[in-house]
Amino acid sequence: MTTALITGTTAGIGSAFASRLAADGHNLVLVSRDEKRLRNQAADLHDRHGVEAEVLRADLSEDAGIAAVEERLGDRTHPVDLLVNNAGFGNNGRYLEAPLADELRMLKLHCEAVLRLTSAAAQTMRARGRGGVINVASVAAFFPRGTxxxxxxxxxxFTQGAAKDLARSGVRLMALCPGLVRTEFHARAGIKPDHAPSWMWLDPDRLVAAALKDFARGKTLSIPDPRYKAMTGLAKLVPRSAVAGVSSKVGRSPVKG
Incomplete structure (x- = not known):
């Protein structure tokens, strides 16, 4: 039986990944900052799907938390077959409105933690000749919208470049770019969820199902919704100034579980 490690797993997209992968028969390593919610989630997934669900409390905006997950990913006795880097957060406000300390914390979580965890996983996976990494990004990646x-x-x-470098190693990598998803993300960031029209909101379970299909097909980039595919395609064709209004809507796509 294979094992998947998911960060930011107790809500939203991370929770949807955990439920789907458990239903598919994967054992899990669940990573989040809230140990109580982690243990409740692990017990629920075990009871519903009969899988083993290991709990690992870690704050990935801190070195100690990143190091703890790196150590687990490097365990070759109990290897991880799939890493889902999902943990993340958004700051409310435009550039210079959010405290610099919060911006730096975001960069550590979104960039340094993703780099370090992907590297730890990929090294072990390459030695075994198989494995995969899904790094949750956002359609905000294609629009000019702050940090x-x-x-x-x-x-x-990073993900697409690493995927190319590891193409013949048996290790697959994919960047997942969701749009707006109804999760706890907005409440945590202090953003009102009515800032975007209803048609822009996606269902987490459908999002994860589409993402896993793209991953199975060998894609290195997944934008799992026709509406957002059209938006990101348009963003590549028109001047950046013309998409500034759209970026204000999608610039903080929820990715944190």
Missing amino acids: YGASKAWVVQ
Whole structure:
């Protein structure tokens, strides 16, 4: 039986990944900052699907938390077959409105943690000749929208570049770029969820199902919804100034579980 490690797993997209992978028969390593919610989630998934669900409390915006997950990913006795880097958050406000400390914390979580965890997983997977990594980015990566969008653009570029470098190793990598998803993300960021029209909101379970199909097909980039595919395609064709209004809507796509 294979094992998947998911960060930011107790809500939203991370929770949807955990439920779907457990239903598919994968054992899980659940990573989040809230140990009580982790243990409740692990017990629920075990009871419903009969899988083993290991709990690992870690704050991935801190070195100690990143190191703890790196150590688990490097365990070759109990290897991880799939890593889902989902943990993330958004800051409310435009550039210079959010405290610099919060911006730096975001970069550590979205960029440094993703780099370090992907590297730890990929090294072990390459030695075994198989494995995969899904890095959750955002459609905000394709729009000019402050530190959040810039950090997610880095995730996309890094993941696709690493996928190319590891193409013949048996290790697959994919960047997942969701649009707006109804999760706890907005409440945590202090953003009102009515800032975007209803048609822009996606269902987490459907999102994860589409993402896993793309991953199985060998894609290195997944934008799992026709509406957002059209939007990101348009963003590549028109001047950046013309998409500034759209970026204000999608610039903080929820990715944190």
